Amino acid sequence: MNKEKFIETYAVERKQTDSTKWDALEERFGDGELLPIWVADMEFAVPKTVSQALAERIQHGVFGYSMVTTDYFKAYQGWQQRHAKTNLQEEWLSFSTGVVQSLYDLIDCFTEVGDGVIIQPPVYYPFFNAIQDKHRTLITSDLKLEAGRYVMDLADFEAKIIAHQPKLYILCSPHNPVGRVWSEEELAAVMAICEKHQVLVLADEIHSDIVFQPFCSAVMVENGRFLDRLILVNSSSKTFNLASLLNSHVWIPDETLRTQYQNWAKEYKQTENSLIGQLAAKVAYETGDEWLEGLLATINSNYQYAKETFAEKLPNIQVTPLEGTYLMWVDLRAYVAEDKVKEVVQDTAKLAIDFGEWFSPDAKGFIRINLATTPANIEQAVTQLIAAIQK
Ligand SMILES: Cc1ncc(COP(=O)(O)O)c(C=O)c1O
DSSP states (O other): OOHHHHHHHHBOOOTTSOOHHHHSHHHHHSOTTSEEOOSSOOSBOOOHHHHHHHHHHHHHOOOOOOOOOHHHHHHHHHHHHHHHOOOOOGGGEEEESOHHHHHHHHHHHHOOTTOEEEEOSSOOTHHHHHHHHTTOEEEEOOOEEETTEEEOOHHHHHHHHHHHOOSEEEEESSOTTTOOOOOHHHHHHHHHHHHHTTOEEEEEOTTTTSBSSOOOOGGGGGGGTTGGGEEEEEOSTTTTTOGGGOOEEEEOOSHHHHHHHHHHHHHHOOOOOOHHHHHHHHHHHHHOHHHHHHHHHHHHHHHHHHHHHHHHHOTTOEEOOOSBSSEEEEEOTTTSOGGGHIIIIIIITOEEOEEGGGTOTTOTTEEEEEOOSOHHHHHHHHHHHHHHHHO
């Protein structure tokens, strides 16, 4: 599906639908009139096939305990095979209500209070929260910018592991907010360091469908070399914007780790599956390929527009290449002093965005723009931002 058809068919108005992105602006930013291009949530309805299946189920009117069917697994396995080239096995899989919930659960299950957990900022801020809320020791190895593109600092990563001996590494792949799709070589290198020092790898691959170049899943690195110390989490919630339907996946290929998790879950997780969440995901996995094509075309076009417009009007704004995710990481420091970003972006340009320091204390002066919206919203945001900076 092309961008025009996608927007015509699926773009929706979201104000006054109890949307955090649109209706919590006063509460979150102190200004209900901002244009929201913050939280990773989109202005596009799910594929028609999904809303139809949900409507039929709602019409049925019964929402009792539900089971996971083989059809669900087949749909998910097929989607993963087509889009991420993975070889998901049924026994690896368990369910949760969200990827962030799983981060908390897996930290609980596989580490003890006080243990170190290592992450690579700038990175999705709930990684920090999960580690700190669970009273683990936060260890960071910052990504480094090389010729305008972020890379892992492997020497620093290994040095931090040797110094602090973390038990767990949370990998963000593709990486939010810097938009990297890690190559197999980069993943192999970082996972080999973890193997050498016996650090468990928790790969958050929630953005794996939103990619503009080939994606390599952590389970496929060097033909599954690292499966015995790897846990993977993902969900249809980013791809199809289904976050509030509370259905996500945990993969644990290694039997010993899986048993450890199952024993932990027996004690702490007695929730049922989300009937509606699983139905939406199943139908999306079965029929959503063309929809995803339209979404990717729209995100890419919004990215090109924003990048080219910044290059023309404010050429010293630095934008990292968008290899994956629908999030644009923008360095405003050439024009805006670090302590003036809120004043310029929020008070003057009237935008609700994610500020750089949410992702790293060293990322002041950066902002993250959510591109998964209509071209009209992106044009408005870019125009208002440029005018505010020029002022
Ligand atoms: C890297 C990453 N993990 C997890 C999530 C959220 O997942 P969930 O809504 O399933 O908790 C996001 C949302 O943007 C994300 O970017």
